[in-house]
Amino acid sequence: DIQMTQSPSTLSAFVGDRVTITCRASQNINGYLAWYQQKSGKAPKLLMYKASTLHYGVPSRFSGGGSGTEFTLTISSLQPDDFATYYCQQYNNYSPFTFGGGTKVEF
Amino acid sequence: QVQLQESGPGLVKPSQTLSLTCSVSGESISRGNYHWNWIRLPAGKGLEWLGRIYTTGSTNYNPSLQSRITISVDTSRNQFSLALSSVTSADTAVYYCATVYLGDGDFFGSWGQGTLVTVSS
DSSP states (O other): OOOEEEEOSEEEOOTTOOEEEEEEESSOOTTOEEEEEEOTTSOOEEEEETTTEEOTTOOTTEEEEEETTEEEEEESSOOGGGOSEEEEEEOSOOTTOEEOOOEEEEO | OOEEEEESOSEEOTTSOEEEEEEEESSOGGGOOEEEEEEEEOTTSOOEEEEEEOTTSOEEEOGGGTTTEEEEEETTTTEEEEEEOSOOGGGOEEEEEEEEETTTOSOOOEEOOOEEEEEOO
16 A cells, blocks of 8 residues: 655644645655545545646645655645645555545644 | 435444445436545544445455445446445444546545444444
């Protein structure tokens, strides 16, 4: 399995802060990385795919980057609606698809 | 926009089989534009992909569950289903069904709201 490691696991921030979450893969995933946002009690929502392509309707304050084994999700100016848990997922290898452990962004 | 809705028992006894169904609207499974997935979220842990099925009935499963999992599709009802046998407390989780649009890449574009399944006697 390709292991996905996110850091930090919890992030304390304020509205207006610039926030960066890191996701590391145990091997090269050729940029096949997606990011999801999940709010408590809700289904995850796709934010981004191919490491840096924003899903439609996702605000431009979200951006993604990286290559190889290291990737980042950045929120340029944290908004109240952004307090949630974020997951990365690799889809370079389907056996199995794997997710990071999650990063909870809290006040 | 594809919409998904999970249904099934919220409580399953240990050693029994967990069975869930995902009802699809907004898209006909038989069109073959998507593959159909199950994912779960155990309390305090991260997301785990369980497996997927294509319209043809072809499946891929998470190797960690290979011996216990079956995913099936019913195109006449526009549904797909999950069966997980010999469950233990470790299978307690919120279970989601989710779609991947073929040709875009294997990321999950649409999700059901999720259903909590508790394994307990």
